[in-house]
Amino acid sequence: MKKRIISFMTAILLIVSAMACCTAETAPELPTYTDEATGIRFVIPEGWEQQPLSQERQFLKMKMLPPGDSSKSIMFGYQDAWAQVPAATLTASGIKTRKDLDAIYMQPDMLAGASGADAKDIVFEEHGGYTFGVFTITNTQYGITLKMTVATTCINGYLIMFQLISDGDNEALKPALDAVLDSFVWDAEIPD
Numbered sequence: 001m002k003k004r005i006i007s008f009m010t011a012i013l014l015i016v017s018a019m020a021c022c023t024a025e026t027a028p029e030l031p032t033y034t035d036e037a038t039g040i041r042f043v044i045p046e047g048w049e050q051q052p053l054s055q056e057r058q059f060l061k062m063k064m065l066p067p068g069d070s071s072k073s074i075m076f077g078y079q080d081a082w083a084q085v086p087a088a089t090l091t092a093s094g095i096k097t098r099k100d101l102d103a104i105y106m107q108p109d110m111l112a113g114a115s116g117a118d119a120k121d122i123v124f125e126e127h128g129g130y131t132f133g134v135f136t137i138t139n140t141q142y143g144i145t146l147k148m149t150v151a152t153t154c155i156n157g158y159l160i161m162f163q164l165i166s167d168g169d170n171e172a173l174k175p176a177l178d179a180v181l182d183s184f185v186w187d188a189e190i191p192d
Helices: 002-023 087-092 098-105 109-117 170-183
Strands: 032-034 042-043 049-051 059-067 074-080 124-127 130-141 145-154 157-165
Touching: 032 130, 042 124, 042 170, 049 157, 074 170, 098 145, 109 130, 109 145, 124 170, 130 157
Parallel strands: none
Antiparallel strands: 032 042, 049 059, 059 074, 074 157, 124 130, 130 145, 145 157
């Protein structure tokens, strides 16, 4: 009797295992962008494509576009802010380490001053284990109004920025930006 129960249970386990293997749906793997200089990586949202930048830029490293619409983009960039700030300014500000710079940069007033956003409009969001200051600004040039939703953080003195730019409703595109931010990883050793 005991052997029959074990045989029966084994048969059920084999059937369930076989069904799980045959019916399990796996999500397609999304393309990933990896910055060669830093090792920073993140996914490119489904259907979006990486496009070359129109010119060589120091801060911006890549851009991606949604399918069939070049009026919208997400751009990614970074710079070593620690290396950009004169030592005398750091000392006068009481900034002794790269981590000190991170804490000061991620204050609403500092982000507002650096970006032109209103400090009350900056929200802090957690994505992939990192805190990003997120805000939207509107700019009109040459009769064209663009909205730019910026997600920025400072990691060990490096300013990291993603910019979602469109001529319309950025809220509809925010899930694509959130997917990028949620997948953001910088697991290489970050210099002190």
